[in-house]
Amino acid sequence: xxxxxxxxxxxxxxxxxGAEDTRxxxxxxxxxxxxxxxxxxxxxxxxxxxxxxxxxVVYPEGIVYGPVSPETGATIxxxxxxxxxxxxxxxxxxxxxxxxxxxxxxxxxxxxxQKRVVLKRAGTIDPxxxxxxxxxxxxxxxxxxxxxxxxxxxxxxxxxxxLQGRGGAGFPTGLKWTFVAQQPESPRYIVCNADESEPGxxxxxxxxxxxxxxxxxxxxxxxxxxxxxxxWIYIRGEYAMAKDILNHAxxxxxxxxxxxxxxxxxxxxxxxxxxxxAGAYVCGEETxxxxxxxxxxxxxxxxxxxxxxxxxxxxxxxxxxxxxLANIAPIILNGADWFRAIGTERSPGTKVxxxxxxxxxxxxxxxxxxxxLREIIGIYGGGMxxxxxxxxxxxxxxxxxIIPAELLDVPMDFASMREKGVGLGSGALLVCDEDTDIVDxxxxxxxxxxxxxxxxxxxxxxxxxxxxxxxxxxxxxMARRADLExxxxxxxxxxxxxxxxxxxxxxxxxxxxxQYFRSEFESRLRD
Amino acid sequence: xEDVLATTDGIIDVHGADQEALVEILRExxxxxxxxxxxxxxxIASRLSLPLSKVYSVASFYSLISLExxxxxxxxxxxxxxxxxxxxxxxxxxLEHELGIPFGATSLDGEWSLLTTSCIGACAVGPVMMVxxxxxxxxxxxxxxxxxxxYRGEERSGGIV
Ligand SMILES: Cc1cc2nc3c(=O)[nH]c(=O)nc-3n(C[C@H](O)[C@H](O)[C@H](O)COP(=O)(O)O)c2cc1C
Ligand code: FES
Numbered sequence: 001x002x003x004x005x006x007x008x009x010x011x012x013x014x015x016x017x018g019a020e021d022t023r024x025x026x027x028x029x030x031x032x033x034x035x036x037x038x039x040x041x042x043x044x045x046x047x048x049x050x051x052x053x054x055x056x057v058v059y060p061e062g063i064v065y066g067p068v069s070p071e072t073g074a075t076i077x078x079x080x081x082x083x084x085x086x087x088x089x090x091x092x093x094x095x096x097x098x099x100x101x102x103x104x105x106x107x108x109x110x111x112x113x114q115k116r117v118v119l120k121r122a123g124t125i126d127p128x129x130x131x132x133x134x135x136x137x138x139x140x141x142x143x144x145x146x147x148x149x150x151x152x153x154x155x156x157x158x159x160x161x162x163l164q165g166r167g168g169a170g171f172p173t174g175l176k177w178t179f180v181a182q183q184p185e186s187p188r189y190i191v192c193n194a195d196e197s198e199p200g201x202x203x204x205x206x207x208x209x210x211x212x213x214x215x216x217x218x219x220x221x222x223x224x225x226x227x228x229x230x231x232w233i234y235i236r237g238e239y240a241m242a243k244d245i246l247n248h249a250x251x252x253x254x255x256x257x258x259x260x261x262x263x264x265x266x267x268x269x270x271x272x273x274x275x276x277x278a279g280a281y282v283c284g285e286e287t288x289x290x291x292x293x294x295x296x297x298x299x300x301x302x303x304x305x306x307x308x309x310x311x312x313x314x315x316x317x318x319x320x321x322x323x324x325l326a327n328i329a330p331i332i333l334n335g336a337d338w339f340r341a342i343g344t345e346r347s348p349g350t351k352v353x354x355x356x357x358x359x360x361x362x363x364x365x366x367x368x369x370x371x372x373l374r375e376i377i378g379i380y381g382g383g384m385x386x387x388x389x390x391x392x393x394x395x396x397x398x399x400x401x402i403i404p405a406e407l408l409d410v411p412m413d414f415a416s417m418r419e420k421g422v423g424l425g426s427g428a429l430l431v432c433d434e435d436t437d438i439v440d441x442x443x444x445x446x447x448x449x450x451x452x453x454x455x456x457x458x459x460x461x462x463x464x465x466x467x468x469x470x471x472x473x474x475x476x477x478m479a480r481r482a483d484l485e486x487x488x489x490x491x492x493x494x495x496x497x498x499x500x501x502x503x504x505x506x507x508x509x510x511x512x513x514x515q516y517f518r519s520e521f522e523s524r525l526r527d
Numbered sequence: 528x529e530d531v532l533a534t535t536d537g538i539i540d541v542h543g544a545d546q547e548a549l550v551e552i553l554r555e556x557x558x559x560x561x562x563x564x565x566x567x568x569x570x571i572a573s574r575l576s577l578p579l580s581k582v583y584s585v586a587s588f589y590s591l592i593s594l595e596x597x598x599x600x601x602x603x604x605x606x607x608x609x610x611x612x613x614x615x616x617x618x619x620x621x622l623e624h625e626l627g628i629p630f631g632a633t634s635l636d637g638e639w640s641l642l643t644t645s646c647i648g649a650c651a652v653g654p655v656m657m658v659x660x661x662x663x664x665x666x667x668x669x670x671x672x673x674x675x676x677x678y679r680g681e682e683r684s685g686g687i688v
Contacts, residue, residue, distance in 0.1 A: 297588040448645060
């Protein structure tokens, strides 16, 4: 009989720090004490605080140890699992979060408490075990929808939940689905965008690695709502482990008839395929993604027509981000009102962030929409590293911007951020302290867009190269005032004239940098 | 040569000879062979009934696919902001110095290629590089020297000719 479960974090960071050896050592020690039939060992995708990786979580107690080496892993077996004594010095220290934020179930004593909707299960279950997903309400929402709701009711629930796309732009998910459902054409398709390549973002990978079935269940619900019976997950070519976990999860779900033909004995069928990319940031843009899925160069298409009308194979297609889809099952299960009670009026729900840079604790954070940057840094980031002053944060990717200290108290939701002219982007929060060189930061950010420009349109292809060159001269103290004026002019052109969101975003670090830190740019001029 | 084409055929068989599988076929063939040769592209083109120019056009678009032979070990160093702000520049210089080649180059002895990559989602332990398929994080110049030495040492002790 199984009386305990031991999960070792198996994300790439943990693996790079020897998590595999830790797991092997734990298994060897369990065998030594004859406990191998009583204690199950698995991997988990938990990455809450990266400073303590790899972590080992012991259930049912929900005790978190970290960082754990092969030696200390063996100690956990001999002390905790064999003798029943907690290994105090290996515990991850407890921290208390602010009162209005919910506690994190079993692990509440040992880690930061967060409001978890999307990451509720990630890290507490074994992603290779469909049974564990089911034990934590998994596939209940799909069952509920198929047996007691019409497709129209599922659609209406998502619509009234107010869920907005988490891929960057914040487009209302219910509305997107309605567009597809209204199309006369079929077949229709569901595409999950797991191409995640915005610098500083790795939330989608951790959702997939920690809770793959949440994404699959969300896709099946989307398929039921809009009348699609096939879905594709486009996953970044570098995410080999996530891809493996997804393929494994699909097979397991098909075996239990939770995906495939006539799901749960109903007339609804839904098949999911995984398709890996081959390294190109622009493929995250939805129309470029569709081209890549069809075996073409991943260059964007003209919009309109939007994918909702002319998508994969020219058919109506829903393209949604991983995090968006992971919100669907909880919404169907708990209702739109439950969801609306989290977050803000205009942006309900939570947002998953990856916090990096000059904070005391970096890692993954899920917080209600509307939480301010000051709260995120203070509560989850443990404050600024070394007690330094905050200077700016960069929110990552094609719709992200540089946020200055003046905006630390703006509620972070799509609408409030847009009103201030800044963007939530992909959820990356690169926090920079007083020592940060903003010109150098802008240079590196623009270099990313130049490297990743697909070359289809001239403003982006040539403009990013020109902006980068100008920034390079500026950071080396070689530019004159006229060069800076020219840079600003080019940046405006590139923003206005580029074909897709990549080129439109490329000048943003320059333009927001100038807006908030102009004097710093000017101090680098020769004249 | 026959082997290489047999492997290519095997990969096509797994995915099906269909253009929708082209990107995956190209990436996997590249992964197994280290790069994509003209012969392999020709084989893929004929099996998928596509013009060679189409296969070339798609293959040349994606950064994980190389049309040139690369070194035995390929270093891909992340050049994006989250890695940059935590000391990426010093690591960049250390890599060039240690391998004796600039970024974008392959060493004359064919041992090393030094490339950059965009963010690989391991930023929490930046600066980050990939050597072949292994991710190494929390890099500094000293650690770079140790890691490179380890790969060099393995070859000697492993007795690879
Ligand atoms: C250059 C560029 C890159 C993008 N990369 C991604 C990405 O990696 N993942 C993603 O979900 N959306 C990305 N998007 C947004 C998608 O085009 C699309 O809006 C999104 O997948 C829709 O899903 P959502 O409504 O659930 O947010 C990108 C957009 C642009 C312009
Ligand atoms: S920025 Fe280097 S891995 Fe993300």
